[in-house]
Amino acid sequence: MSLPTTLPDWLARRAASHPERPALITGAQRVSFAQLDVLADAAAAHLRALKLEPGAPVALLAGNGPAFAALIHAMPRCGATLTPLNTRLSPEELAWQLEDSGARVLLHDADHAELAAAATAHRPLPLIAVDQAWLAAPPPRRDAEPLIDLAATHTIIYTSGTTGRPKGARLSYANHWWSAGASALNLGLYADDCWLAPLPLFHIGGMAVILRGAIYGISIVLPPRFDPAAINAAIEAERVTIISVVATMLQRMLDERGDHPYPSHLRCVLLGGGPAPRPMLERCAALRLPVVQTYGMTETASQAATLAPADALRKLGSAGRPLLPLELQISVDGRMAAPGEVGEIRVRGPMVISDYHGRAESAALREGWLYTGDLGYLDAEGYLYVVDRRSDLIISGGENVYPAEVEATLSAHPSVADVAVVATADPQWGQTPLAVVVPHSGIVADPALATTLIAYCRERLAGYKTPRRVVFAASLPRTAAGKLQRRRIREQMAGE
């Protein structure tokens, strides 16, 4: 039988059924579903007026806010493809993505006008300021219910690229829809749900929340920037039920919160960006924070697996089980791994992208499977443990060392605020692990501390996993999504 290819426009439906309900809450500003629907129509009308070919990429350089959300929802109404750009990139990096994506135009907000100009200095591109006036233009009257073509591309998002060149993941409407459905089947969907998204909308973790808001018909709290005190306050004021965070954000929220428990209406803290350290999870348990750890990526339209709060401490370090519509396997030399055996994580399902922009073939996408490049294993109960990004694997004397494991150990030491473990060349063993440690404020970073930390590891880890050297830093390079950039650290270390 034929399978579905179109759906009614999500936002238009919610605007019809719940026009007055807040769709977005950004600081003091509240945008109803009816208002967001009008904003999306206005943006779509402007983009249609450009007479671009169907599916033409339209780049966007903007901070979180209603304009960004309106553009996300404008895409099905103008047939363009949104290419959101990371605002923390350099002009050179942006220029590369504009070129690679084939963007026809660069939209930007007021805060990013200079960066937009710099990014297009060497390869001119029409710039359009997305401001109040642009979005205030009256949209044309709608004569029929707008439809969404599930197979069309909604977004091209460049993956943060811990390895090699960034690639533009092409996310279809079907990918986004199934991701929203999968999340609801897993986390539930309550009448009073209100989702707080402090993640940048140019990342899948932020964008997915905006799409869910319309698909579910729930309110989204979208802080203009990450301010732990403001976010803790918004959780209470707006009766937030779900929040999407990465570990560094959650840590800052916990630090700001002190010993004051979170309200019970906060039913889910969706924690991405790698496994959480035990002290943080224990702190969350004490504050009655139900932490749902998740493993996902741009290519899976966000969550691929999640760990239920009840399992958070019992399955410490696990990313949980795959969401219902997704297949997740561990692949070793083309065969499926046995329980406990480490191999490459591969996923297949309706949330997984079909291809990367401009690349007919990719080694990562074969026979419907996305080979994530991440190493992991499934335990006997089917819980996923992500041991490391393949590219970060340290091989020392023939033994595999997974940096995340060494980092998790050092994180638990009371002097350590943040840590990265990378490989350094070693004449005898090929590679040995090196730890770059950010001490807590007030801690003296001296050779005695380095010796202490090495001894601390030696007590807890196999000898070959113990860092041979500990160096100190004031901070570590992370992506906007909070992901550690080990490659940059390795490059710095190699340069020394």
Add this chain to the structure above:
Amino acid sequence: MSLPTTLPDWLARRAASHPERPALITGAQRVSFAQLDVLADAAAAHLRALKLEPGAPVALLAGNGPAFAALIHAMPRCGATLTPLNTRLSPEELAWQLEDSGARVLLHDADHAELAAAATAHRPLPLIAVDQAWLAAPPPRRDAEPLIDLAATHTIIYTSGTTGRPKGARLSYANHWWSAGASALNLGLYADDCWLAPLPLFHIGGMAVILRGAIYGISIVLPPRFDPAAINAAIEAERVTIISVVATMLQRMLDERGDHPYPSHLRCVLLGGGPAPRPMLERCAALRLPVVQTYGMTETASQAATLAPADALRKLGSAGRPLLPLELQISVDGRMAAPGEVGEIRVRGPMVISDYHGRAESAALREGWLYTGDLGYLDAEGYLYVVDRRSDLIISGGENVYPAEVEATLSAHPSVADVAVVATADPQWGQTPLAVVVPHSGIVADPALATTLIAYCRERLAGYKTPRRVVFAASLPRTAAGKLQRRRIREQMAGE
């Protein structure tokens, strides 16, 4: 981009993640997800052993219970198509559906062994008793995660058409999946959800609940029969949150309940089978029962539109708004009707069937739209009002009775020259069929003939289709074209 075509087996996933959770609660019997998974595997192994061709129809004549649920979940594992039969049909009616569906085998439970034998008396078909022993056989070990082909047919369910001839609606896995998703997006999905299904599983309303149970991973309370006191007790004992009922059932539950309010955990009473009368809705409001009225049919895999409890009295008589993934329009001579204008209700979307079994074309399915044959209008706010069911449909205790089918039966009696069947109001069943008969000349129209004709129907038709009363007339009102004017007959009957 390519759209998804397969999904992991729903039940297998839930059995892996929540093996101990009750999947079914039937009286005192509790079947966990792990146990239901084993039952489904056992049933699938038996059916695979029959070496039927892929997609072969397998008929089932059984009451509600774990065996029926196991067979619903066995289908993706053996590649057969389930054809559930209405246990209230006569042997002749069943024989016709067995013939039309091309069923290769008839499965039955102990309670329906005689009926199964009678239904196959004239056209032999292998009969298989689905009993404890059959389901207890050890299933073969599973070597890979089972998958579901979304485009494949899961179910053929017979619905009576306007001509009186039942048609087998072919429901795909995609239809069922999207219906479950649409229901969750509309009614929400709570961690403690528990759905009570007193509707027969051979109807879409009952079957859909069983499928949702596995897709959502929630417990289903499946009473072996409809007993208002037992159901009211189960709502409390099992902390039921959602119940699917038709008006007759709800009325009997309310009568049994008296003035005792229902517990607040019962968050949704999903009421199908036509609009509810105001006194019932007012009674429900007084008892704090949140009634969600719904309009749907076999061909939409259950709900197509629902009315939220907040609108129950404000929009009395409305079936509410279409579910998000479904388009619903009013069609008048090929154009869309204006608000308030009555026309034919048509629907399109991923829950709508693509075709009827054995009929390459159907007047009801054109350009992706299902023309329901029901008349209705949308008000200015987009709320659906169903004014008349297709071809004077009679709904008796939630069961559809098509006058044409009953008329065809009576026409075959040698005493009957002409006949019309219409609905009369009934305090218990909502409506019951009444036959207006024109006897052949020379035949004495007396009470003995009426009794004879009722008995004649009872032998050939399900009990709920059999006219409660036969009245006689000298002629029937027909249009110039000879079309029966049932509306005029109803008006005459109402006037008596």
